[in-house]
Amino acid sequence: MxxxxxxxxxxxxxxxxxxxxxxxxxxxxxxxxxxxxxxxxxxxxxxxxxxxxxxxxxxxxxxxxxxxxxxxxxxxxxxxxxxxxxxxxxxxxxxxxxxxxxxxxxxxxxxxxxxxxxxxxxxxxxxxxxxxxxAVDPPWWEAEIVSHELRTFDVAVLTVRPDYLLEFTPGQSIGVSHPVVRAWRYYSPANAPRRDGTIELHVRAAPGGAVSSRLVYGCAPGDRIHLAAPVGDRLNLRLAGSGDLLILAGGTGWAPMKALLEQVAAEGSRREVAVYLGARTRLEFYDTDAIDKLASSWPWLTVTYVAGMDFRRPGEVIRPVDRALADGDWRSRHVYVCGSDEMVAHSVTALTQAGYHADQLHHEGFGEHWYGPAWRPPAAPDKSGGVR
Ligand code: HEM
Known part of the structure; x- marks a missing residue:
């Protein structure tokens, strides 16, 4: 051949x-x-x-x-x-x-x-x-929406309960589809696996996105959706039990990071974790109640909100990585990055220029999503969350 x-x-x-x-x-x-x-x-x-x-x-x-x-x-x-x-x-x-x-x-x-x-x-x-x-898994899981909250004009937080256990590791993505839309998009559970099997999903309605719009604007508790097997391992926590972390998240890229934090907490953490969470404006931080609760109950966790746009500095955009690098030297830490393609690309470039090594940076690639290195599909909008 x-x-x-x-x-x-x-x-x-x-x-x-x-x-x-x-x-x-x-x-x-x-x-x-x-x-x-x-x-x-x-x-x-x-x-x-x-x-x-x-x-x-x-x-x-x-x-x-x-x-x-x-x-x-x-x-x-x-x-x-x-x-x-x-x-x-x-x-x-x-x-x-x-x-x-x-x-x-x-x-x-x-x-x-x-x-x-x-x-x-x-x-x-x-x-x-x-x-x-x-022989092992069904082709997809039927799941019921048990709660649905529209947190901002375009972001909803859903809790769904699969009819039978869907196992995943924090940081992975699962396929999500609505029966009337007949298309699949990937979302990362925002929680570590729970005893009751429920999964929290953070969904931003992407322009023209049939699945995301349906999940944000066209669903209510009691509705049924479909979930598919988890994929990806790039955002999984390595080095169980040791190593401090820096987490940079933009928009709904916060979801898998929240799952990682729950995993760290379940380990009985010996890690320090600093989270820098970005959104375009303060109004777009859609999970602050939960985040503030985590930060106050876990002494090893610090959270810094980074509102990218400030009307006093028009034209200037501050991203989580800019604030983190200005705040300190994190080179002894593993860094997890999740957000829009541009946010991830910008973060990785800035960290690399600041002397961080590729093997301490964990991200899904720019638009690569869960695919292997040889194939780069079109950018997946689902984690964009609006931070550019
Ligand atoms: C060598 C064989 C094949 C390869 C390498 C391949 C690869 C892919 C890839 C990478 C995707 C995108 C995955 C995603 O978005 O989740 C995809 C989607 C899809 N594939 Fe395949 N595929 C193959 C065979 C088939 C066959 C035999 C069918 C049956 C008709 C099929 C039906 C689909 C469908 C329905 C989609 C989703 C399309 C959409 O949402 O627009 N594929 N395939």
Whole structure:
């Protein structure tokens, strides 16, 4: 298999931009109409999630060993879209028809064979992982909303109770979907696992975000939603039991950090933890009652609120990292960062310039979300929380 040829042909196809997913989906839905219902109801104008990933991942088949864990998780996770083994040939066929269409004369029998073999390899890993997961976890969890509070004009805090236990580690994200929306977005539980299995979610209504808008404005206690298996490990707490922490959070990026704090408390902390929490204005701090309560009951915790905008200094934006670096030297600590892509990128750049090492910085990447290093999907708005 000539992997260089695969990559080169994919970059030629990808250069056609939005035409590629349009052609792919028309091909798939026409030949296999039963697959249409797996995808969001309104796909017009939405950023493609599957095709770009598919082309990229399959053309990087030479990295399959490094990506195997990621692909297993992806395969198991695809059960939440109701994807079964028999759908893989359909998607593979639509992919090849799409490639042939855009490559024109550059499409050869050898290239067709390479793409087909590479797709088969990736698909096999995903299918096997899905089969294995079938014995352990349901494809998704039904959950009831037990409380719903609109805390600011666009942020709601929900408590949900899955019908059966959904295990996760603080810092991970879980898929969340509403039955009428038929799309999934990731949110991080804002609590360490509880005895009663309930999960706290902090949701900001993203512009144009069908799932987030429904969760913020269109849900009430008693409503049912769907949750999917947890993913990601980059924000998990390392070094159990030792090591002081600096936490930088922006907007709803506070949620996984709150879960980490609960985990630290449950450890019977020997750590000092400093949290710098940002929002554009004071009015946007949506969880202050809970935060002040934590800060007053845990002596090892300090919390500094950083309102980014001040009408006395128009045009100037202060971020949590700016305040933290001005306040002290934290280089002996592990630093956890969560917020919008820009907030994370800015924080990591500032910390690196200040002499902090990459291996002491923990964040999900800028728009990388839970994906492996070889694949960068479009930015996920769900943790933006408004801090820029
Ligand atoms: C090698 C095979 C495949 C790869 C590498 C792949 C990869 C991906 C990735 C990375 C995503 C984005 C994940 C997310 O947003 O959570 C995705 C989404 C999705 N995939 Fe796959 N996939 C494959 C096969 C399939 C198959 C066979 C189907 C069945 C028709 C399928 C249906 C979907 C659906 C419905 C979505 C969500 C799309 C959306 O929300 O817009 N995938 N896939």
């Amino acid at each position: 000539d992997v260089a040829r695969l990559k080169e042909s994919w970059s030629l196809v990808a250069a056609h931009g939005e035409q590629v997913p349009l052609y792919f989906y028309s091909t798939l839905f026409l030949a296999y109409p039963e697959t249409r219902q797996m995808f969001p109801t309104n796909m017009a104008g939405q950023r493609d999630r599957l095709v770009t990933a598919l082309g990229h991942i399959v053309s990087h088949v030479d990295q399959v060993d490094r990506l195997v864990e990621f692909l297993r998780q992806l395969g198991a996770d695809h059960r939440k879209f109701a994807v079964r083994a028999e759908h893989y040939p359909a998607v593979g066929e639509a992919l090849l028809v799409t490639l042939r269409h855009f490559l024109g004369e550059a499409w050869t029998d050898e290239l067709a064979k390479d793409w087909s073999d590479a797709y088969g390899l990736i698909a096999q890993v995903m299918i096997e992982a899905a089969e294995k997961a079938e």
